[in-house]
Structure formats: C-alpha cells, structure tokens
Amino acid sequence: MGRQPCCEKVGLKKGPWTAEEDQKLVTFLLTHGHCCWRLVPKLAGLLRCGKSCRLRWTNYLRPDLKRGLLSEQEEELVIDLHAQLGNRWSKIAARLPGRTDNEIKNHWNTHIKKKLKKMGIDPVTHRPLHAAQSDEPLIHQQQQDPPQVRQGRCDEPKASSQGPAGANDDEDEEAPVSAQPQGAASHASTAAAVSPSGSSPASASVATPGADVAACPDTIDLFEVDVIMDMDWAGILSSSGDDGAGINVDLFDHYPGDGFDQQVWM
DNA sequence: AACATGGTCAACCGCAGTCGC
DNA sequence: TGCGACTGCGGTTGACCATGT
Structure with missing residues (x-):
C-alpha cells in the first residue's frame, strides 16, 4: 500500500x-x-x-537569502563543487550562503551547462568533450575519486552510513562557511548578506x-x-x-x- | 504590430532517508 | 524489528518574459 x-x-x-x-x-x-x-x-x-x-x-x-544572479566567484565555486559532488545541489548550496539548491540547480541548467559546453567541457564529467570517454584526468584537480556520486544521492548508500570515504561525506562539518542549510546559517551575517x-x-x-x-x-x-x-x-x-x-x-x-x-x- | 521561438525560474512531483512508536 | 509519518532532495514541468522574424 x-x-x-x-x-x-x-x-x-x-x-x-x-x-x-x-x-x-x-x-x-x-x-x-x-x-x-x-x-x-x-x-x-x-x-x-x-x-x-x-x-x-x-x-x-x-x-x-541572497537574490540575483550568481557572481563569477560563486559560479566558479559551483562548478568546482559540482565536479566533486555531482548533482547534490543541497550540498553545493550549503557551501554558498544565501543560495538555495533550487536556485543553483536552475542556474546550472540554464547558464553554467551552456557555458561549459561552449568551453568544450562536458558539464557532467567535467572533462573536455572530445575526451569524454577517455581516461583523461578530470579538469578539476581536487577530485581524488572519479565522480562516483554522479547523479544524485541514490548512488551512495546513505549519507549517514559513514560513507566509504569519511573524508568525502563530511562536507558538512568542514564547510568553511555557514554550512547549515537552513536559517541557522548566519544570523549575524545575514543582515549584511541580505540583498533583496x-x-x-x-x-x-x-x-x-x-x-x-x-x-x-x-x-x-x-x-x-x-x-x-x-x-x-x-x-x-x-x-x-x-x-x-x-x-x-x-x-x-x-x-x-x-x-x-x-x-x-x- | 503580431506571432514564433527560446530562455529563465518558481513550483510541483515522487522517491529516499530518518525518526518515533 | 517493522511500520508509518514526516522531511529533504533531485528531476521535471509549465508559466512568464525577452528576443527574433
């Protein structure tokens, strides 16, 4: 049922x-x-x-919440994080204070994807398009592992399962900025961050x-x-x-x- | 000026994870 | 331990707007 x-x-x-x-x-x-x-x-x-x-x-x-387009810096960060995390938008959003997963997802699909394609980079693998199937190293160097997280969370057993690589699944704690997905993020800073x-x-x-x-x-x-x-x-x-x-x-x-x-x- | 097309983004849907009983 | 309720997440849709013809 x-x-x-x-x-x-x-x-x-x-x-x-x-x-x-x-x-x-x-x-x-x-x-x-x-x-x-x-x-x-x-x-x-x-x-x-x-x-x-x-x-x-x-x-x-x-x-x-911040509103408006993502800055160049934010965009770069998104690309970077996407290379590491795949389509885990909420994780990515957690690294960008004032941005939501939905916003980032939309921005990715409408702007960044195209941008990367124009640059000859496969937005999924982050490899040069012509080498998408090759073993060429990823563009973003900080990837220790291949994008095993590929499309969504289903690929990993579960976040709380102390994942295979402890180093990778605790993004939350090592997040440099307010990693709290919810309002807890930044009371003090929010006042300044709010840019309606x-x-x-x-x-x-x-x-x-x-x-x-x-x-x-x-x-x-x-x-x-x-x-x-x-x-x-x-x-x-x-x-x-x-x-x-x-x-x-x-x-x-x-x-x-x-x-x-x-x-x-x- | 009217219509067609494409782009953007808010909102919905359905599944998976977590928690409490 | 199993089940149901609730929340969170990612994918997708559709309405609106801008631009081109």
Whole structure:
C-alpha cells in the first residue's frame, strides 16, 4: 500500500504564491517558527500543503537569502563543487550562503551547462568533450575519486552510513562557511548578506524580506530564525485547538499595535 | 504590430532517508 | 524489528518574459 499523499489534495491551492499568501507564511514563521510543516499551513491559514510552504520558505522567503544572479566567484565555486559532488545541489548550496539548491540547480541548467559546453567541457564529467570517454584526468584537480556520486544521492548508500570515504561525506562539518542549510546559517551575517535586489520577476509582487525586517516588531529578532524555530509550539497549538481544523489564529495579533506594517511586505 | 521561438525560474512531483512508536 | 509519518532532495514541468522574424 502506498503512502498517504503529503496532504489531502482536496481544496488545496497549487501554483504561484500570491503576495497575501507569502505574507501569511512569513508572518507566521517569523512569529512562531515551525514545528512540523504539516501544521504550518493550517495554523497560518493557508490553503497549501506543508511541503509547498516549506519550499516557498526555503527557496524564496527566508530572510537570509541572497537574490540575483550568481557572481563569477560563486559560479566558479559551483562548478568546482559540482565536479566533486555531482548533482547534490543541497550540498553545493550549503557551501554558498544565501543560495538555495533550487536556485543553483536552475542556474546550472540554464547558464553554467551552456557555458561549459561552449568551453568544450562536458558539464557532467567535467572533462573536455572530445575526451569524454577517455581516461583523461578530470579538469578539476581536487577530485581524488572519479565522480562516483554522479547523479544524485541514490548512488551512495546513505549519507549517514559513514560513507566509504569519511573524508568525502563530511562536507558538512568542514564547510568553511555557514554550512547549515537552513536559517541557522548566519544570523549575524545575514543582515549584511541580505540583498533583496528584487531582480526576480516574482519578487516584484512578493515580500522582499530583507527590506521588511526593519518594519517588524522589535520583540522578534528576525534573523534569529533558528531560535524562532524553537519557540513554544505546544502553547500555540493548545491555544488554537488541537485538531488543527478549527484553528483561528489572528496572525497579526502578534504584532503589537501598528508595529508591523503589512503593506511593507507587499 | 503580431506571432514564433527560446530562455529563465518558481513550483510541483515522487522517491529516499530518518525518526518515533 | 517493522511500520508509518514526516522531511529533504533531485528531476521535471509549465508559466512568464525577452528576443527574433
């Protein structure tokens, strides 16, 4: 028997997020954090599944996200990391603070791939195209092993299995920069890192969190995302009913007075 | 000016891994 | 130990926008 779908599909909205939905989600997460994503949409008053909320948050709404094109340096790093890690975008993203796996994946597929091909390099093997089948050494020298990780995680037994090469599977700990994939990455640095360039088409209509920070209540340090994530959910849940169905939380109650200007988010 | 084509990127889908009971 | 629930990840899709004809 198959697993239940991640959410009851009935009545749930799909497709692009509206500014209003973004606002609800951001407001809720910044206020309460999330205990389990499944509950977030219910508590936040969204007709979305938790998965969709998580994706929207991690790929677009997180305050510590950089926006705009990858710099030359970042691009080089991506190529380098791809040569070592293969299509493990989340691992690669962990090395680029403020960038998401989705963003890097898209950039790879649309820009870097072409660029490499133009340069005569096979984007998969990172070898010169004409020598793709030969035993010629890889372009990126730091590869001790052939790209055994090739396409995705399925090739390795599992990350936690203390992989064959301990040296290789602990990228996480040796990551020079904030390797935490989630908001934990860089509270202090996030403020500086946030650069809501708003170059994305969608960003014109949705929140640009970095800019909004100042408008949020001072009771919440918006960059303490991971702290927020540890907030008292039990209390929230109990105060809002436990079946989640009849939850009726006024999201903006948590913003004292007019300290939070909803319009700022738009 | 209208249409066609290509590029970009946000969002979805489904599978795999992890955790708790 | 097995099972189910939940989360995370990578691949893919489709809508939107820009450019070319």
